[in-house]
Amino acid sequence: MKRIYIKELKNFIGQEVTIKGWVDTRRDQGKLVFLDFRDMTGYAQGVILPSATAVHSVGEKIRPEWVVEVQGKVNQRPEKNIQKEKQNGDIELEILSIVVLNEAETVPFDVKSDGQEIGEEIRLKYRYLDLRRPRLQRNLRMRDKIISFFREYMHQNDFVEIETPMLMKGTPEGSREYVVPSRLEKGKFYALPQAPQQFKQLCMVAGLEKYFQIARCMRDEDLRGDRQPEFTQLDFEMSFVTQEDILSFTEAMFIKMVKALFPEKTISQTPFPRITYKESMEKYNSDKPDLRKDKTNPNELAFVWVVDFPMFEKTQEGAMQAAHHPFCSIKEEDIEKFMKGKDLMNIRANSYDLVLNGYELSSGSIRIHQSEIQQKVFELLGISHEEQQRKFGHMLEAFKYGAPPHGGFAPGIDRVTMILMGEPNIREVIAFPKTGEGKDPMMNSPFEISVEQLKELGLKLENEKRN
Numbered sequence: 001m002k003r004i005y006i007k008e009l010k011n012f013i014g015q016e017v018t019i020k021g022w023v024d025t026r027r028d029q030g031k032l033v034f035l036d037f038r039d040m041t042g043y044a045q046g047v048i049l050p051s052a053t054a055v056h057s058v059g060e061k062i063r064p065e066w067v068v069e070v071q072g073k074v075n076q077r078p079e080k081n082i083q084k085e086k087q088n089g090d091i092e093l094e095i096l097s098i099v100v101l102n103e104a105e106t107v108p109f110d111v112k113s114d115g116q117e118i119g120e121e122i123r124l125k126y127r128y129l130d131l132r133r134p135r136l137q138r139n140l141r142m143r144d145k146i147i148s149f150f151r152e153y154m155h156q157n158d159f160v161e162i163e164t165p166m167l168m169k170g171t172p173e174g175s176r177e178y179v180v181p182s183r184l185e186k187g188k189f190y191a192l193p194q195a196p197q198q199f200k201q202l203c204m205v206a207g208l209e210k211y212f213q214i215a216r217c218m219r220d221e222d223l224r225g226d227r228q229p230e231f232t233q234l235d236f237e238m239s240f241v242t243q244e245d246i247l248s249f250t251e252a253m254f255i256k257m258v259k260a261l262f263p264e265k266t267i268s269q270t271p272f273p274r275i276t277y278k279e280s281m282e283k284y285n286s287d288k289p290d291l292r293k294d295k296t297n298p299n300e301l302a303f304v305w306v307v308d309f310p311m312f313e314k315t316q317e318g319a320m321q322a323a324h325h326p327f328c329s330i331k332e333e334d335i336e337k338f339m340k341g342k343d344l345m346n347i348r349a350n351s352y353d354l355v356l357n358g359y360e361l362s363s364g365s366i367r368i369h370q371s372e373i374q375q376k377v378f379e380l381l382g383i384s385h386e387e388q389q390r391k392f393g394h395m396l397e398a399f400k401y402g403a404p405p406h407g408g409f410a411p412g413i414d415r416v417t418m419i420l421m422g423e424p425n426i427r428e429v430i431a432f433p434k435t436g437e438g439k440d441p442m443m444n445s446p447f448e449i450s451v452e453q454l455k456e457l458g459l460k461l462e463n464e465k466r467n
């Protein structure tokens with residue numbers, strides 16, 4: 001008999017059907033055995049009636065998390081047994097036969113609870129079980145909906161989705177990069193992208209005009225609740241646009257997304273308020289102010305644009321660095337100072353952040369598209385001519401061949417999903433995240449590579465004990 005999904009059961013009242021899935025719970029009441037089943041579409045209660053003697057022998061040994069194929073008759077529940085708040089609470093599957101497709105050992109933790117009470121290490125070691133819990137299933141399915149919404153919005157607005165390389169040369173986004181050794185050119189390395197920043201700008205030079213990508217970014221930094229070594233962003237770039245164009249395009253996208261997918265939520269203020277970096281620091285002592293009126297309201301969304309970030313900042317050691325990245329253009333009013341190399345710490349970039357409920361959702365800027373200006377930024381950052389050529393020669397060169405004015409943005413998918421799903425941590429909305437120490441206890445990574453592999457790559461470990 002053709003399998004039907006559990007969510008469709010209500011369309012088959014009075015009929016015999018086959019479902020496939022997992023045993024969610026089992027309640028033995030002597031004569032009656034209740035088995036709740038679940039598949040990817042939901043839950044339904046089944047019952048083995050006393051008359052079904054042949055089924056009882058299977059029913060007796062069956063345990064939660066076993067995988068089964070069940071044939072049964074869909075019955076309307078008597079009025080007094082209806083559970084309105086539950087999916088399929090008004091029907092019941094009268095079990096006629098059960099085929100066990102696979103047994104399950106007792107799972108190491110409760111997969112029906114919220115899960116927050118279980119240690120992270122063990123949750124991630126058995127992530128495939130942890131993901132069975134309804135909260136995480138909801139998070140992953142919602143994440144998919146958010147990504148699909150963005151993807152469609154981009155396509156409706158004539159953007160083209162382009163995959164940029166994972167094996168690349170470093171791009172400066174202010175973090176340490178992960179590197180991958182090259183076997184063919186021993187002693188050389190690729191860097192994993194901290195963001196597709198340079199490639200998306202080069203797509204603009206290529207004349208694509210509107211690029212986007214659901215991009216994986218990798219940054220080797222110390223982890224916090226809203227950070228992971230790898231994360232996903234909706235990376236996009238547009239040619240011939242002003243900052244205003246990007247802000248209004250993005251704002252409309254977020255408003256539409258919230259309306260479509262989270263109708264229960266309210267955005268505290270539209271158009272989103274705008275504040276300069278300077279004002280934000282003065283008023284809130286933060287560049288990601290939380291402007292919610294009621295911080296206890298889980299449905300309030302307070303978006304705010306923070307604009308006019310400084311172009312440069314000082315590292316703890318006192319060295320100059322780009323506050324965002326060195327490709328941001330300089331604000332018209334500050335160009336003169338910039339050209340003279342004066343008052344650098346007060347030079348502002350055409351760069352902007354979108355902040356939601358105190359979290360930085362996204363950063364972006366209008367970029368430099370002229371080679372000399374880009375070179376000037378590198379110079380001010382103390383990057384020698386030789387190093388400029390070695391690291392960014394391709395950008396300086398590309399800008400000489402008719403690079404259009406352009407700018408972009410990159411909202412973080414993990415953070416958006418985390419906030420909208422009311423989760424305290426991005427690990428709750430990522431299928432297979434790393435622990436707070438950057439480890440994957442399930443796969444056991446990072447891992448030691450074999451002596452042969454090291455040799456093949458031309459690498460030798462310091463203090464290596466193996467031989």
Ligand code: ASP
Pocket residue numbers: 173194195196197236363364365408409410
């Ligand atoms: N590449 C930047 C980032 O990852 C985003 C941008 O400037 O578009 O933060």
